[in-house]
Amino acid sequence: MYRAFYGLKENPFNVSPDPRYLFLTKQIEETLSSLMYGIETKKGIIALTGEVGTGKTTLVNRLLDWLHQRGTKSAFLFNSRMNSSQLFDFVLAEFDIPCESRSKSQQLLKLNQWLLERFRAGETAVLILDEAQNLTFPVLEEIRLLTNLETSTEKLLQIVLSGQPELEEKLNLPQLRQLRQRIMIRCKTSHLTKEETHNYILERLKIGGAAAGQPHIFSSAATDTVHLYSLGVPRVINLLCEHSLINGYVEHQRPIQPKIVEDVAREFQLDVVEPTASPEALRTSAELYNSEAFIQNLGEALSRFRLSPTPSLRDKK
Ligand SMILES: Nc1ncnc2c1ncn2[C@@H]1O[C@H](COP(=O)(O)OP(=O)(O)OP(=O)(O)O)[C@@H](O)[C@H]1O
Ligand SMILES: [Mg+2]
Known part of the structure; x- marks a missing residue:
């Protein structure tokens, strides 16, 4: 051998993606800082894009470690081949929110209640979707609607969409302009x-x-x-x-x-x-x-x- x-x-x-091997260039550090800043300041939606194999998932794992260390509640969805109802199943399961009903309105209600509890406790909740270039239009529309869960002062759920450059192309389509407008921070990984x-x-x-x-x-x-x-x-x-x-x-x-x-x-x-x-x-x-x-x-x-x-x-x- x-x-x-x-x-x-x-x-x-x-x-x-072994975190011990994380290599930080100035650009990677800046991207990581943007992600952390967006979450800390509760910007709503953050988009992370980059070519195949340039380190998006590696960076997301680093971000998850950081969230974990801070005790921030996070949900990480890496399987982007899902429909809208599965999206809610996954989000609730990842956040560990009990909900017997499988009706979307009930699940949304539970999620909203739980997010309000987090808000009152001074906590942040983060949903990270990797491989987001594969998400369908209906699922992306549901994600947009999730940003409507808010108080008069801030978004209750912080969302990170991570994906290949096709995600950017998708977000530029007219059907997704409402979602595009809600993206407050865009960052990248590169060669x-x-x-x-x-x-x-x-x-x-x-x-x-x-x-x-x-x-x-x-x-x-x-x-x-x-x-x-x-x-x-x-x-x-x-x-x-x-x-x-x-x-x-x-x-x-x-x-x-x-x-x-x-x-x-x-x-x-x-x-x-x-x-x-x-x-x-x-x-x-x-x-x-x-x-x-x-x-x-x-x-x-x-x-x-x-x-x-x-x-x-x-x-x-
Ligand atoms: N900053 C980094 N430090 C150390 N290793 C890295 C870094 N970025 C990428 N790698 C290595 O390259 C591999 C591929 O990176 P990663 O899976 O994060 O890319 P990706 O952008 O998510 O790719 P894809 O678009 O296919 O999902 C990782 O498993 C890791 O071994
Ligand atoms: Mg990846």
Whole structure:
């Protein structure tokens, strides 16, 4: 196993959202602060958007930890494939509000009573919906109506809608203009720059147990190559680094050189969108990030990674 060879205590590039591995750039910190500020000042609805794999769920988990530490009541809905009546079932269950009736009006009444009790106790209640780009129009309309639960001075329920850029597109549709008007804060996650990608990799290796003072595990050129093929998307950085460690171990290579990373990128077809420009130029190439071909290749590569890693890679582990 590569851990002993590279002097690591654990696999640093697991794709699970382990809070110990949270990497904060200035931009991520600002986004987190906006979310916290919106909740503290009871703004009503906050929208968090960002490309696939750029850290929305990771950030939401961090936010949930913060809410938990403050004793704030929170409901986290990550399954966005639901209809309106399921929305109320989930919200009540997550907030632990007892309600025998399944009629929507009864459930709404219970929720309102409970929120008023929270308000009188000086507490805040937060509803977070992840993958919100998949929510249907009727469900989004119910969410809008939830913001009508208010006193004369403040919203009783704070709502965070987190989703991919399609959420923004959806919110721009005329049917959702009433909801759009109620969004008081918008914040984003985005791709890491080349320098941030370097630091992200170093930070993860350090948390994974890499001893200070030892020779680097990835050469600087290899890290540049990770940035080039991942375009600074943390999930793809993890994928490239994890498999580069496996392949690097097989070849007993330290520090890992760009060729190893290139081979992994090829294996996962991340090279289909040819990096024709320099990494620095790619960093700002929003067009490429959003190109259909890139998203399709990325989605395909990631789903294969999740569902069935190639037997050769599994064997090497
Ligand atoms: N700020 C960060 N610090 C540490 N790791 C991160 C960070 N952002 C993302 N990651 C890593 O990348 C992986 C993907 O991030 P995450 O699932 O949060 O992305 P997402 O934006 O929610 O993606 P999707 O649009 O597919 O839901 C995480 O599991 C985590 O390993
Ligand atoms: Mg997510």
